[in-house]
Amino acid sequence: MGNGGSISVKEATKVYDPxxxxxxxxxxxxxxxxxxxxxxxxxxxxxxxxTLLNAIAGxxxxxxxxxxxxxxxxxSPGKPAKPGSDRIVVFQNGALFPxxxxxxxxAFGPLAQKKMTVPEAREKALKTLETMGLTLIAxxxxxxxxxxxxxxxxxxxxMMCEPKVLLLDEPFRxxxxxTKIVAHQxxxxxxDAQKPTVFFITHDLDEAIFLASKVYVMTxxxxxxxxxxxxxxxxxxxxxxxxSLEYQxxxxxxxxxxxxxxxxxxxxxxxxx
Amino acid sequence: MPxxxxxxxxxxxxxxxxxxxxxxxxxxxxxxCARFQVPILGAIPAPxxxxxxxxxxxxxxxxxxxxxxxxxRILTGFVIAQILGVPLGLLLGFSRKAKEIVFPLIEIxxxxxxxxxxxxxxxxxPSAEMSMIFVTFLGAFFTVVxxxxxxxxxxxxxxxxxxxxxxxxxxxxxxxxxxxASLPSVLVGMTVGMGITWCVVxxxxxxxxxxxxxxxxxxxxVAGEFPxxxxxxxxxxxxxxxxxxxxxRIGLHFTPWLSSQ
Numbered sequence: 281m282g283n284g285g286s287i288s289v290k291e292a293t294k295v296y297d298p299x300x301x302x303x304x305x306x307x308x309x310x311x312x313x314x315x316x317x318x319x320x321x322x323x324x325x326x327x328x329x330x331t332l333l334n335a336i337a338g339x340x341x342x343x344x345x346x347x348x349x350x351x352x353x354x355x356s357p358g359k360p361a362k363p364g365s366d367r368i369v370v371f372q373n374g375a376l377f378p379x380x381x382x383x384x385x386x387a388f389g390p391l392a393q394k395k396m397t398v399p400e401a402r403e404k405a406l407k408t409l410e411t412m413g414l415t416l417i418a419x420x421x422x423x424x425x426x427x428x429x430x431x432x433x434x435x436x437x438x439m440m441c442e443p444k445v446l447l448l449d450e451p452f453r454x455x456x457x458x459t460k461i462v463a464h465q466x467x468x469x470x471x472d473a474q475k476p477t478v479f480f481i482t483h484d485l486d487e488a489i490f491l492a493s494k495v496y497v498m499t500x501x502x503x504x505x506x507x508x509x510x511x512x513x514x515x516x517x518x519x520x521x522x523x524s525l526e527y528q529x530x531x532x533x534x535x536x537x538x539x540x541x542x543x544x545x546x547x548x549x550x551x552x553x
Numbered sequence: 554m555p556x557x558x559x560x561x562x563x564x565x566x567x568x569x570x571x572x573x574x575x576x577x578x579x580x581x582x583x584x585x586c587a588r589f590q591v592p593i594l595g596a597i598p599a600p601x602x603x604x605x606x607x608x609x610x611x612x613x614x615x616x617x618x619x620x621x622x623x624x625x626r627i628l629t630g631f632v633i634a635q636i637l638g639v640p641l642g643l644l645l646g647f648s649r650k651a652k653e654i655v656f657p658l659i660e661i662x663x664x665x666x667x668x669x670x671x672x673x674x675x676x677x678x679p680s681a682e683m684s685m686i687f688v689t690f691l692g693a694f695f696t697v698v699x700x701x702x703x704x705x706x707x708x709x710x711x712x713x714x715x716x717x718x719x720x721x722x723x724x725x726x727x728x729x730x731x732x733x734a735s736l737p738s739v740l741v742g743m744t745v746g747m748g749i750t751w752c753v754v755x756x757x758x759x760x761x762x763x764x765x766x767x768x769x770x771x772x773x774x775v776a777g778e779f780p781x782x783x784x785x786x787x788x789x790x791x792x793x794x795x796x797x798x799x800x801x802r803i804g805l806h807f808t809p810w811l812s813s814q
């Protein structure tokens with residue numbers, strides 16, 4: 281909602297050190313994400329994309345470098361970011377609480393932050409579910425609905441908090457192709473309505489270009505930014521875009537960059553064997 | 554679904570009819586074994602004799618008093634085990650420090666079967682009643698504690714992260730995430746604990762007292778009233794089944810999300 285949300289990652293470095301076996305996951309990775317930008321990060325498996333997301337979310341500490349949110353230091357070595365509702369994460373396998381109904385899940389954020397009373401949060405959650413077309417599942421438990429519905433409900437839960445930044449870690453990975461299309465449309469509508477800054481991780485190049493304002497291609501581990509693609513396709517977008525020339529051009533460009541890194545990752549993997 | 558409707562549906566089911574076949578065969582062969590005095594097996598009183606004994610017992614106050622006494626022991630031991638075990642389990646689950654301090658002690662005590670405690674608790678506690686409640690308590694206590702600790706350890710880190718990300722305080726995470734997330738394992742611990750409690754109380758009653766269903770069974774043996782032994786066994790089985798079913802029932806009420814999947 282034009283309330284900031286610019287992220288600067290400056291020379292972020294992360295070394296995992298379980299049992300002394302040092303693994304460099306992020307190597308002086310820098311990127312600038314503008315407020316309200318829909319940034320999509322693609323890169324080979326295990327390249328450190330999630331490490332970067334976790335550092336922004338506040339689940340991990342950086343070894344060197346820093347991350348700023350709207351010019352304020354968010355995370356630096358020794359001072360990890362605190363997880364908070366200005367940066368909400370939607371997880372790869374989904375993390376709706378199974379013991380709460382969808383309505384209770386969606387109302388969770390404002391209640392946890394003590395920003396609303398129970399009836400207020402309920403009412404807002406109902407309204408949010410209504411605008412997102414999810415009214416029918418309000419009283420269901422997550423275990424009772426499809427994975428596509430669950431993912432949408434989780435996005436609704438995140439948007440209830442009006443976050444500056446929405447962090448999505450391969451949220452649609454487990455969905456089938458058709459459900460994915462619906463989920464994309466859904467996310468686009470949510471994004472167009474609230475314009476949060478989005479940090480979206482995926483392997484799927486079609487998904488990346490279809491959704492993104494900017495695609496960041498990461499190198500294989502240790503990760504840094506290899507290439508940035510500006511996706512200037514007009515919004516609101518729909519699936520007819522996939523046939524456009526501009527789209528094809530972007531995809532080819534993206535593919536070339538990703539392919540190079542994937543091959544590197546593959547041969548590195550073979551060496552490690 | 555109303556209970557009558559469920560009952561008629563269950564009665565019509567093929568699974569039930571198949572189950573009845575094995576039951577019927579069991580009772581018929583049992584009866585035949587007794588009638589024809591088959592070696593070894595023939596020593597067990599026939600179902601008809603057991604039924605006669607049961608008919609005799611259920612009108613006697615003594616039989617029902619035995620039920621009452623055993624139930625009271627179970628309930629007291631079990632409830633005390635929950636009152637002490639649930640908070641301890643939660644504490645050990647949430648605090649690494651507490652776990653590191655207390656857990657070794659629990660790991661040493663746990664493998665000792667509750668029944669091995671009977672002699673020492675008879676010496677230790679002033680009355681036989683208290684010593685029996687104590688061993689019953691032990692039977693449920695460790696199971697409950699361990700299940701809670703394991704349940705909490707198994708909570709998916711995603712839920713904790715999601716809650717933190719949504720702005721929860723630590724307190725909030727405890728009450729609204731960790732507690733409900735570990736509830737299913739708490740209930741499993743209670744159900745298993747209840748089963749163990751019955752094992753323990755019956756054995757303890759045979760050893761340390763002259764009341765309760767365990768003693769009733771034992772008395773059948775001592776007095777040579779063999780049908781009474783079987784009546785006692787069946788009663789204990791039924792009592793154990795009913796109490797576990799009750800816990801499951803209550804559990805379902807508190808974990809509606811599990812039954813709706």
